[in-house]
Amino acid sequence: MDFFIQLLVNGLSVGFLYGLSAMGFVMIFKSSSVLNFAHGELLALGAFVFLSLHSVVQLPIGWAFLATLTGCFVLGFLIERFFLRPLIGEPLIYVIMLTVGLAAMLRGLLLLIWGGNLRTLPDFLPAWMDIQSGWLRIPPVYMAAILVGVLFLVLFGLFFKYSAQGIFMRSVADNQRAALSLGVHVRRVFALSWGIAALVAGMSGIILGLMNGISVHDLSAVGLKVFPVVILGGLNSISGAVIGGLIIGVLEAFTGGYLSPSLRDVVPYIVLVVLLLVRPYGLFGLVEIERV
Amino acid sequence: MEDTLLEINNISVVYADVIQVLKGVSLQVPNRRIVSLLGSNGAGKTTTLKAVSGLLKPENGRVTDGAILYEGHPLENRSPEQITRLGIIQVLEGRQPFKYLTIEENLRVGTATRWGKPYRKDLELVYHYFPVLWDRRKALAGYCSGGELQMLVMGRALMAHPKLLLLDEPSLGLAPLVVEEIFRIIARINGEQQTTIILVEQNARIALEIAHYGYVMENGKIVMEGASETLKDNPDVKEFYLGGGGAGGPGAYQQPKSYRRRKRWL
Ligand SMILES: Nc1ncnc2c1ncn2[C@@H]1O[C@H](COP(=O)(O)OP(=O)(O)O)[C@@H](O)[C@H]1O
Ligand SMILES: [Mg+2]
Numbered sequence: 209m210d211f212f213i214q215l216l217v218n219g220l221s222v223g224f225l226y227g228l229s230a231m232g233f234v235m236i237f238k239s240s241s242v243l244n245f246a247h248g249e250l251l252a253l254g255a256f257v258f259l260s261l262h263s264v265v266q267l268p269i270g271w272a273f274l275a276t277l278t279g280c281f282v283l284g285f286l287i288e289r290f291f292l293r294p295l296i297g298e299p300l301i302y303v304i305m306l307t308v309g310l311a312a313m314l315r316g317l318l319l320l321i322w323g324g325n326l327r328t329l330p331d332f333l334p335a336w337m338d339i340q341s342g343w344l345r346i347p348p349v350y351m352a353a354i355l356v357g358v359l360f361l362v363l364f365g366l367f368f369k370y371s372a373q374g375i376f377m378r379s380v381a382d383n384q385r386a387a388l389s390l391g392v393h394v395r396r397v398f399a400l401s402w403g404i405a406a407l408v409a410g411m412s413g414i415i416l417g418l419m420n421g422i423s424v425h426d427l428s429a430v431g432l433k434v435f436p437v438v439i440l441g442g443l444n445s446i447s448g449a450v451i452g453g454l455i456i457g458v459l460e461a462f463t464g465g466y467l468s469p470s471l472r473d474v475v476p477y478i479v480l481v482v483l484l485l486v487r488p489y490g491l492f493g494l495v496e497i498e499r500v
Numbered sequence: 501m502e503d504t505l506l507e508i509n510n511i512s513v514v515y516a517d518v519i520q521v522l523k524g525v526s527l528q529v530p531n532r533r534i535v536s537l538l539g540s541n542g543a544g545k546t547t548t549l550k551a552v553s554g555l556l557k558p559e560n561g562r563v564t565d566g567a568i569l570y571e572g573h574p575l576e577n578r579s580p581e582q583i584t585r586l587g588i589i590q591v592l593e594g595r596q597p598f599k600y601l602t603i604e605e606n607l608r609v610g611t612a613t614r615w616g617k618p619y620r621k622d623l624e625l626v627y628h629y630f631p632v633l634w635d636r637r638k639a640l641a642g643y644c645s646g647g648e649l650q651m652l653v654m655g656r657a658l659m660a661h662p663k664l665l666l667l668d669e670p671s672l673g674l675a676p677l678v679v680e681e682i683f684r685i686i687a688r689i690n691g692e693q694q695t696t697i698i699l700v701e702q703n704a705r706i707a708l709e710i711a712h713y714g715y716v717m718e719n720g721k722i723v724m725e726g727a728s729e730t731l732k733d734n735p736d737v738k739e740f741y742l743g744g745g746g747a748g749g750p751g752a753y754q755q756p757k758s759y760r761r762r763k764r765w766l
Contacts, residue, residue, distance in 0.1 A: 297558070372608065372615055375601070379609040382598040386653075389555060389592055390660060391584030391613035 210343040215465040216458060221350040222419070223457020224357025225412040227450035229430070230437040231364070232405030234449045237438075238381035239401040241300065242292060245307040247409055248431015249314035252424050254280050254410020255417035256322050259329055269332045276414065277407050284406025288399040296395070311428070318424045326423045333418070349418045356415060360408065361450060368446070377401060436480045442490030452491070456480075505531040505664060505696050506552065511566030511576070513544075513551050515559065521547045523720045524566065529664070534690050534697045536711035536728070538704045538741055543717040545700040546593055549666045552698075553590035554580035570664070584613050587663035591656075593700075594672065595649045599642030603633050606641050606652055610659025619659065626655035629685055647678035651685075658689070664696045665689075671703045679703070683710050704741035708732050716741070 229251060236244050254276055261272040291310060295303050333348035337355075340346075346354075368374040379387045380397045388394055413427055420426065433456065441452025456476050463475040483491070506529040513522035522544050529535045537545050550556045551563050552575065568575040575583060598606050607626055611619045627634040630651040636644060641652060650670055657665060667686065671679040687710040690697050701707035708714055708728040716724040716737065724736065731737050 297560075372611065375605050375608050376612055376615075378601060378605070379598045382600050383596055385555070385558070386592060386596040386598060387609065387612075388558060388580050389553065389584075389590050389596075390609055390656065391581055391589075392609060393581055393612070 211465065213344060215461045217344070217346055218350060219458035219461030220454055221346075221353040221357070221457070222416075222461065223454035224353050224450075225416055225453070226430070226433055226437050226457050227453020228357060228360055228408050229412045230434045230441065230449035230453050231446055232408040233434045234438055234441075234443065234446050235377075235401045236405050237443055238446070239377060240292070240296075240398045242303050243307065244405070245304065246287075246311035246314055246431075247405075247434050248428035249311050249318065250280065250284070250406050250409035251413035251416065251430055252318055252422070252427035253283070253314060254406075254413035255329070255422045255427055256318060256327075256424075257410070258414045259322075259327060259417070259422060262330065262332075273414070276410055280410030281403040281407040284402040284404070285399050287406070288402035292398070292402070293395060296398075311431075315424060315428055322424065324424060326421045326426075328421045329414075329418050331418070349415065352418070353415050356411065360411070364446075373400065436477055438490075439484065440480055440490055445490070448490060455491075503531045505529050505571065506698075507567075507569045508548070508552070509567045509569070511551060511568060512564045513547050513556065513561055514564050515556075515561045517562075521561075521720050522551070525717070525720070525722055526566075527715050527722060527725070529696060529698060530713075532690070532694050532696055533713060534687070534699055534711040536699045536701060536704075536707040536714040537717060538701055538707060538714055538731075538737075539717035540702060540740070544720040545717055546668055547720075548717070549590055549668055549698065549700060551576075552583075552664075553588055553666055554578055554583040555590060584660065587661065588666065589657040589660045589662040589664075590666040591653050591668060591670070593668035595646070595653050597641035597644070597649050597652055600640060602638055602640055603644070603648075603652055604637040607633070607656050607659050610656040613660050622659050622661070626658050629658070629689065630655050646674050647682070650674060650678075650682055654682075654686075654689075658693075658695075662695055664698070666698050666700070668700045669702060670699075671701060671706060679706060683707075686710060702741075704731075704737060 229247060233244055233247050236242055257279055258272055258276040261267045261275055262269060267275060287310065291306060292303065295306060333352055337348035337351040339351055368378060376387070376392050377397050377400065379392055380394050384394060416427060416430060437452040437456050438449055440455060441448030441450070459476040459479060460472050464472040467475065508525060508527045510524045510526050511522055512520060512524060514520050525544070525548055527535070537548065539545050547556070547561065550559070550561065552568060556562060557577070557579065563576040570586060570588065598609065601609070604623070607623060608619065611617070611622070632648055633651055633655055636648060641649065644652065654667070654670070670682055670686070674682070683706050686697065686699070689695055699707055699711055708731055711728050714726065714728055714731045715722050724731070724734070726734070
């Protein structure tokens with residue numbers, strides 16, 4: 209039982225990070241119908257920039273974190289502005305090829321600057337995050353993942369539900385023509401969703417880097433995990449993305465703990481394929497409202 | 501005194517660089533009036549509205565000739581973001597709500613042109629004209645009836661403080677009683693809010709009830725125009741748009757404009 213709970217907690221905390229990354233991916237897809245194949249590279253970029261700001265530039269942890277997140281946001285914004293905007297209105301396949309190319313370009317850049325070796329981030333998390341109660345131990349990074357996951361979910365929930373920009377973003381995702389007819393700045397919404405997605409990806413990258421070390425290949429591979437997560441959760445559902453992330457995280461932890469660590473990366477996909485056969489729109493895909 | 505708010509001078513519109521849809525359309529919209537644009541399916545009514553609102557652009561359409569002047573400023577081929585901020589709001593054909601947003605959230609999107617400014621008073625105004633929306637304000641728009649949605653999209657447009665409202669077939673697919681109610685409210689908005697309105701309709705009878713002036717379109721051209729009373733009595737309008745009436749009666753061929761149109765029909 210102890211082992212079960214321990215795995216569950218580990219799985220959930222990693223799952224939060226998967227879910228957050230997937231949420232950014234879904235946000236881009238919902239607002240601009242772009243599938244971002246460079247999502248994993250954004251994760252890796254966040255982790256490496258943070259590493260360098262901390263260990264090379266010697267910024268204090270808090271400042272390095274803030275600077276990384278700001279940088280990621282700006283980068284996402286610029287990617288939309290200079291790479292995707294010229295392709296608005298072009299066939300989807302061009303846009304997909306562009307993000308695939310972007311992924312290759314970013315990965316090359318990362319390898320060039322930081323090399324392919326595994327790097328480790330300094331362990332800076334405060335001691336109070338190390339939760340120890342009886343047999344259950346939550347290491348600080350896992351605690352950090354849970355805290356950051358919950359915090360960002362609440363923030364985004366409030367942002368999308370109540371803020372004007374959040375509602376504009378949802379309106380664009382819902383009916384782009386109608387949004388345009390009311391003067392919603394649709395291109396700004398696209399750019400904003402890229403900015404937010406890159407920010408969240410960078411943050412997930414930092415925490416995943418704390419857990420497992422930073423390497424370009426490992427973190428880009430996490431980007432691929434976004435696909436089973438969003439397919440599980442439904443490509444259209446932001447909350448589905450988060451729940452899909454949690455499920456994949458927990459499945460991985462259980463597979464690694466009970467079956468074999470080498471199966472970790474496979475079993476979730478098997479479950480996924482089975483699930484897709486049963487529910488092709490994902491567990492939480494939007495039920496199409498057909499009344500209108 | 502009738503100052504002109506919008507003047508369309510002989511515009512041509514082409515989609516995808518090859519499909520010419522409007523062939524020299526001109527019309528004038530006096531301040532604070534309702535001008536109705538009538539015509540059957542495919543005549544080019546929606547295209548005319550989109551030329552004004554800038555929504556041609558995302559559909560790969562372009563004004564290739566002529567001019568659109570709004571308060572004296574040229575509008576041709578400006579972006580919808582700019583045009584909406586000048587106070588021109590188009591209410592799209594077929595209602596187009598944000599299905600997964602609540603009624604009130606839908607209305608808030610209407611404040612996009614003046615983002616960050618207070619909007620409570622405007623919500624109250626919309627609920628004043630459309631009390632049903634107040635009752636349904638927490639409901640998802642996707643679950644509302646056609647009549648409620650028509651009120652919603654008109655209310656959403658009102659949130660933007662439009663000076664010129666472009667309504668595209670508000671009666672489409674609604675029950676006669678609901679249509680009556682909606683047109684009564686359109687007339688009230690025009691009178692009380694001083695909003696100038698271009699009313700596109702296939703239902704000429706109800707449109708000419710509330711409009712001051714009307715144009716009839718056919719095949720991308722204006723074929724007839726006149727004050728609503730005049731149009732209502734015109735035998736051609738009666739025959740084709742009001743259902744029945746003096747088919748081929750004397751006078752049908754007296755106006756050269758309607759004669760040209762007849763020839764195309766035969
Ligand atoms: N996006 C478009 N691309 C090509 N042709 C179009 C487009 N939109 C409308 N048309 C054509 O333009 C003509 C006029 O359409 P429209 O303006 O919608 O007429 P109405 O609103 O009077 O029914 C139709 O023949 C239609 O097929
Ligand atoms: Mg039309």
